[in-house]
Amino acid sequence: xxxxxxxxxxxxxxxxxxxxxxxxxxxxxxxxxxxxxxxxxxxxxxxxxxxxxxxxxxxxxxxxxxxxxxxxxxxxxxxxxxxxxxxxxxxxxxxxxxxxxxxxxxxxxxxxxxxxxxxxxxxxxxxxxxxxxxxxxxxxxxxxxxxxxxxxxxxxxxxxxxxxxxxxxxxxxxxxxxxxxxxxxxxxxxxxxxxxxxxxxxxxxxxxxxxxxxxxxxxxxxxxxxxxxxxxxxxxxxxxxxxxxxxxxxxxxxxxxxxxxxxxxxxxxxxxxxxxxxxxxxxxxxxxxxxxxxxxxxxxxxxxxxxxxxxxxxxxxxxxxxx
Numbered sequence: 001x002x003x004x005x006x007x008x009x010x011x012x013x014x015x016x017x018x019x020x021x022x023x024x025x026x027x028x029x030x031x032x033x034x035x036x037x038x039x040x041x042x043x044x045x046x047x048x049x050x051x052x053x054x055x056x057x058x059x060x061x062x063x064x065x066x067x068x069x070x071x072x073x074x075x076x077x078x079x080x081x082x083x084x085x086x087x088x089x090x091x092x093x094x095x096x097x098x099x100x101x102x103x104x105x106x107x108x109x110x111x112x113x114x115x116x117x118x119x120x121x122x123x124x125x126x127x128x129x130x131x132x133x134x135x136x137x138x139x140x141x142x143x144x145x146x147x148x149x150x151x152x153x154x155x156x157x158x159x160x161x162x163x164x165x166x167x168x169x170x171x172x173x174x175x176x177x178x179x180x181x182x183x184x185x186x187x188x189x190x191x192x193x194x195x196x197x198x199x200x201x202x203x204x205x206x207x208x209x210x211x212x213x214x215x216x217x218x219x220x221x222x223x224x225x226x227x228x229x230x231x232x233x234x235x236x237x238x239x240x241x242x243x244x245x246x247x248x249x250x251x252x253x254x255x256x257x258x259x260x261x262x263x264x265x266x267x268x269x270x271x272x273x274x275x276x277x278x279x280x281x282x283x284x285x286x287x288x289x290x291x292x293x294x295x296x297x298x299x300x301x302x303x304x305x306x307x308x309x310x311x312x313x314x315x316x317x318x319x320x321x322x323x
Contacts (some may be wrong), residue, residue: 007098008202011167015197016188023196024184025167028160030098031203032173034210036158037097042086043302057302058258065260070245073262078126078231078243087123098156099204110137112229120229127231187215256308258301287312 009030014023025031047054047063047270054060066083074080078233088094088102110130111121113136128135158166166184174180182191185191230242251263253271272279289297292312302305 011097011203013199013201015199016190017195017197022169023188023190024169024181026164027167028164028175029161032165032167033097033157034099034101034203035167035171035173037094037101040088040090040094040276042085042088044086045088048084057300058307059301060254061257061259062301065258066273070261073250075232075243075246076126076128076234078122078124078128080232080320082124083131083244093157097158108139110139111224112136113138121228122231124299125287127229128234130233137152170259187209225238254308257305260308 004146011031012026014025015021016023028150039051043056043059044063046056047059051288052060052063063084066080069080071077071080109121109123110125110127110136112119112132112208114129114132114134116129116134118131120127120131122137125137125139127137128136129137162175165173166176166180167173168184185194190196253263253267255261255271256275261271270277272282296311297307300310304310
């Protein structure tokens, strides 16, 4: 347990003292809410929280690529912000967690500070007001409304209060019961005489989540009519823009581990030198990706460091030994 003085959740571990292995944990809903909240985190948020050392396939390299690309490649600066600090769609539930791993994920909006007629707002910093094209935005944290969610009864985030829950070492969760405990003991080849240690822990979030504070002294802007801004639009309006990157004559280099670099002679030579491939052995191949291949890329991006090779190249033929 750290010396962090903030909120914490209680967990009781059951440890096989002989093998020094956690058999399972027992907790109430607060800890399980935190575990289940992991499923609501966008991939970009996971990489950011883990300081670009998530180890999830090539996602760290994709994140670093967005960081490295200059804002001129994106429709707006807000596009880059959306990728580096994506919002959690379950933010209203996430805000009710006793311990949050992502302290930036608070319910807030950015409102235009100018006295324009149709004042704009956005959940993304760096957006542009569609009425006056101003970039001067005020950060406002929205009040918690416990009755906003359909069917919500004020009982925490995701899991109802009730009996204790069992969490196995591989994070399977089930209601605590004598039958389940005996089943787990049988799985580990233990009996009721086994030397099992019970250890109580209080888990907290021991990283500085500062820097995401509302610095506004008032919220007069909320008294005016405000309309939603499109963070991907250079004018703040609702004009449809394709994804995040600008169109036009703009080419990129994508490496096997999904690093993205703007196309230039220097970057081309850098990639070739890093791969240690002679230029005479390079082959050009034009591809058009369909949805099935893009889904394979997504799957490979979370599992391997050789994404393009594993998805876009034909499988290597197995050599059969001569009989």
